[in-house]
Amino acid sequence: MTENKIVIVGLGVGGFSALLAAKKTSPDANITIIERRNYDMFSPCGLPFVIEGIIPDLENLKHKVPTESMGVLKLLEHELRSIDTDKKSVQVVDLTTGTEKGIEFDNLILAIGSEPFIPPIPGARELLGHGVYTISYPEDTGTIINAAKGKKHAAVMGAGPIGLEVAVALKAVGMDVIVVEMLDWAFPKALDKDMASAVSKTLKTLGIRSLMGKAVEKVIGEDHIQSVVVDGETLDVDLLVAASGVRANLSFVQDAGIEVGRFGITTDMGMMTSVKGVFAVGDCVEVTNPLSHRPWSSQLANSGYRQGAVGGTNAAGGYATYDGSFTTFVSVVGDLEVAATGFNSYFAALYGFDVVSGKAKGKTKPDWYPGGKDISVKVLVDSITGKLLGAQAVGTGAAARINVVAAALKGGLTVYDLAEVELAYCPAVSETYDVLTKACDFAVRKMNK
């Protein structure tokens, strides 16, 4: 029996999940993990809540993976330098000593994650670390917390989940916060403008100024940031957090002759790249959008977890497939829960769908039962077939509704089907006629016209 040498590069959620799956599929596989950091896993989605003080200790976000008891070799503080796909080996450098070494593999799993993207704005990259920060690693929270101390004016670039969660956190620790988003509304990739208005309202209530449809044009400062120019207006800031999305650094992947698409490393349904025996999972890969059947980006932990399980299983000689991602997500802006799945109206139209939507506002509980909270849901459907294309929800229980739609999308259900799904009712928990069902019924009514 030949031993299966598996090398996993990166111990994020994708790498971790790949490790578990590989070990389960082939307990005897010889697994080596390469990780640049000097600690095991951490939970990036928790970072804003460390700044806010909800998570009291940064160390809580770090998780030890019991690699020793698993019989897995873990090389921390080792960085991937190059991949030789012919010789089936990777070159890694020990960051503590600077020495390089080659490690051979039968199967390689690239779970190299992504890096924050800083837009090419004059001054932004130059002042990185000097008032301009990204938030991607546990250490970043300490840096930002320190930078915020005794300072008043913060700006955040990007009104996606991380940007808004950081904005709320900085406000919570006492700063004046401005959010700048190039697109016209909050969560522009996931929400429609009408649904995003609840987010704007919440930001306003929290006292966070939001500048939507406006760009940071310039970052000014010598040794340290002093101000930013937004839409011609100069705003004094002590601190700018860039939350303009993430991108993987794929130059050495391309150098190795591994195919890279518009959104990341391309893979087949088994998460194998264009090179046999080389797999890729997590933030660094391009996924298929099951609605458009076209390439798509899904840099989410839940996607990374499933991809890792598939890649790890296959690398270990098992069989599993990944069907693509509807990019189902949830975020919180203060107390406002925001969730979405599938396409929003912009992307649905971009991919050629003629959209009919249904939207409903309601409460989580009947009005005669105490404690009900506001919740709004919008569903988008194809005007010809009634097939679900996506949904958005804001308010308490947003994720709960969106997860139902995620299952419906997975099954290729129509809005007629989803309207017929009888959702669990008890006045202490829910409404008889849930806002999701109502939104579906409204869409059905428009379809029937």
Place this chain on the structure above:
Amino acid sequence: MTENKIVIVGLGVGGFSALLAAKKTSPDANITIIERRNYDMFSPCGLPFVIEGIIPDLENLKHKVPTESMGVLKLLEHELRSIDTDKKSVQVVDLTTGTEKGIEFDNLILAIGSEPFIPPIPGARELLGHGVYTISYPEDTGTIINAAKGKKHAAVMGAGPIGLEVAVALKAVGMDVIVVEMLDWAFPKALDKDMASAVSKTLKTLGIRSLMGKAVEKVIGEDHIQSVVVDGETLDVDLLVAASGVRANLSFVQDAGIEVGRFGITTDMGMMTSVKGVFAVGDCVEVTNPLSHRPWSSQLANSGYRQGAVGGTNAAGGYATYDGSFTTFVSVVGDLEVAATGFNSYFAALYGFDVVSGKAKGKTKPDWYPGGKDISVKVLVDSITGKLLGAQAVGTGAAARINVVAAALKGGLTVYDLAEVELAYCPAVSETYDVLTKACDFAVRKMNK
């Protein structure tokens, strides 16, 4: 144009929904509503919470239906006496005067609901109203609240949603409470024994004694209840609430030659009975179980609402179908949320399925984020195809998970599909690897063996 005379008997959730749908489908239809009560709708699922004091005023549960502005004739305090399907007329009695009259119809919608079922236990029916009570109407809560005043010992027959919610309510107002359930565990029609153990634990914590797998054999008392005999043991009680399920009184329906099945009035997919132009919706009907394709009972408000919409649409000349019910439900036992959909193991086996299950315990949030609550999920799948058969959940967010499974059941998804559904993740709201996904993965692992 001939006018469509629609008569709706019963203004519960089914009748109400039928009314809305009929009105929407045919604004000019001539609609008459017959309702026995002297007020419009009410919310039966809220009744236990009135006893508990969570809903301060009984009147909050009553809802006025704006029939006048809708141009609908509403005859309150009128009771159906007989149906003449040949002459297409119903005979109703005015309960205030005792006078009878006939009302002609083109289409009739029977939404006559159900009555609490009192098992044929010696003494139980005899002492009804004298220490033995049912809970079905708003008035019943007042009766029970009064009966509880200054008294100490209560017993509840039946450990379904209503029985347990009433037990918790009576405990909350200071009584000692014993729950007696003939079957071996709580929610026996919906949960498996292992999942019901969380309910037993909660009852114990609340100080409610539960006697499972035991029957009330006798109710003792002359003018008023004094004790009950359970499994040979005599227990002093001041108050016994019978929550042993509900049954519709269908004798006059059968007398009219309308077909009645084991679980209620039989209908086609359009909710039409065996008699053309006569529809039936809500608690009084037999539904199809989409898993067994066999008759089934679904006396739930969410089912009644959908059935009403279908029956009302068709009675008004539109077209709609009802696909059957997975009996998706949620209840609360104190702070414990309990939800289920589809078959439990007992019914799955009864209908010939060989079941594989997956079960997982977890938290609603990551362990490093404050405020996570316990949640357990069990999924049941067909061992050959992997097709989902049902799911059960106990703990915070139980309904949220069960609703996802309800959508999956509707789409005929397999556990392989459901395991792949990426559920929304944000540490403030959920886990990366949700307990539902975990339960599915466990089932998949067993399938692959």
